[in-house]
Amino acid sequence: MSKIKVACPCIFGLESVLSAEVKKLGVQNIEVTDGRVTFMGDLEDVAKANIWLRTAERVLIVLGSFRAETFEELFQGVKALEFENFIRKEDAFPVKGWSLNSKLHSVPDCQSIVKRAIVKRLSEKYGQNWFEETGCRVQVQFSILKNIVTVMLDTSGAGLHKRGYRQNANIAPIKETLAAGIVDLARIRNDSLVYDPFCGSGTLLIEAALYALNIAPGINRRFSAERWSIFSDDTFKRVRREALEQIDRKASFRGYGYDIDPAAVELTQENARKAGVANRFQIAQRDIADFHTDELRALILTNPPYGERMLEVKEAQKIYRTMGRVFERRKYLSYYIISPDEQFEDLFGSGADRRRKLYNGMIKCQLYMYFKGEPEKPAAARQENRNE
Template structure:
């Protein structure tokens, strides 16, 4: 199979998580802002779309060059072997972005790239008139940063965070890949208790259960590249079947989620069932202040409502105070709390062991980490 230069796009702040995922699967990586580069063939494209939990998309970097004029952009685009990947009937819309570049007009850049690819295909397929574009979708992007052009094809389609299990989101939902990132940024392992006191539609706990049972997050959805005839579509059912065989339902998970809103609990249960982990998570309607546990060395993850998300500031601060009062009495537990409120520590009543800046969509947030007492290991 032909090897391609691939890019896993990722939200700012969690590039290292995507790089680590790829390395765990045996890929060599190069990390840049907002993306992780690696190489792979058609099978690798299928595999990474199915298995990466924290990435946004998998793209083929089909050409990279410097361009300061539309003529150069056209010529360099035309010079690429588009016929090797685009069939005669390919539908290939061109999106674009340009930052700090001589060619700053994105619509013009898109038009030039579209024109160059069209001419290349028309010349190759001996077409005098327009191309039909009635076949499979091949989304192309022209991205220009400081005059460096990357022409890429999006193999994913809808972003990887769209796993397909969320029947209802509820208010202020957390993207599935960000929820997976929150889990991966903790010290949780499948043999430890995991609790979310503000579970909402259950996304964080569902992602943890998928990790615990080794379920590929993209197993139950479709991807753009599955329809690409030039990219060996036969690999997709093979990779899917291998992913099904890798699932381990014998692992017993201790995952518990509560929310004050009984409607969100019902939504969470339905989402977990759709994801195939309904029997692995215990959901219960409960006020945050009523939580008690005799379990030790667990992990708590919370994405509580904050001032610009569902509650006003006074209500949010009261929740933080309750958290501080309750969780200080759980010294062996490690707590991880996501919020955009920069005064969180003040109301919680303790400084975090560590604080990590992330982005929940366009919203800048902090992930406050309070590490519990470590469990002593037997010699």
């Protein structure tokens, strides 16, 4: 099969991080747009992307794009795509999608047209008019943005943030892919020492360990495309074996996690065991007011609590003030704190050295990065353009 176009959506704000990850795959024609990175590759690259990419939400094969303002144009555009290269006559091919700022705005109608067009295409190729769809599932996705239709196949199945280690979570978990992006921005190394004083379900610590030890995030899970006929040559198994060989078992990475909630401590320990990195951590119950480290060099990555109701917001802001008091600003201690509170820097007591806008689910946040040692005054810090 010739080179195929692959699209990997990501959380807004992590495009540059994902692009750097994709470059490491050795693929060609990498393009970055809002919330998405695309590239040209082969089937092995599809497997590598699923198993190795830490900040991608999915890996999608792009069958084609075209303009459509009528249902007939939509039907003919879809029918022209080579579905038979991926879908056998016995396979299931459900369709889902969305439309935005387009003349074809009825998603159910578009869904029906796309399905009929695929059936027509496969009927002509396989010489049959009825498809039982009892075989493996090949999920078809379409998007219609400003009358441009893009048709894709989802190779991942469950979202790539589902690594397999976090079947249980606390009340407000940070998404694994977002945590991995923060870890990348913090420049974790194989000898890093990482703290999370609000460890919750352990996601930031676990993603830091996976990164430091060069453990592929998808190494222990399965993907929809593994059951497709075009991957019957054990492509995914081969990529997994290679990933196992690349784990840095000699890395000296260590992590410390604290939480005031004993249930969170237990949950972090459980998830770390599932991820296979529990021996890298020390987890304990501790209040943020008691946080301290004597280490000369360390990284503090954390997602402190925040509230939606007024009382909860006041409690969260009290915590931010405490953080500002106990987080020492000295050389070789770096802090990466994600929060939706626009007053965070004032409450924390110093302006961040850099900020990056990120989304935790649907909540707009800032990643506040402190790495220069001596604190700045928040007002002075805001006068500089540090937003990325």
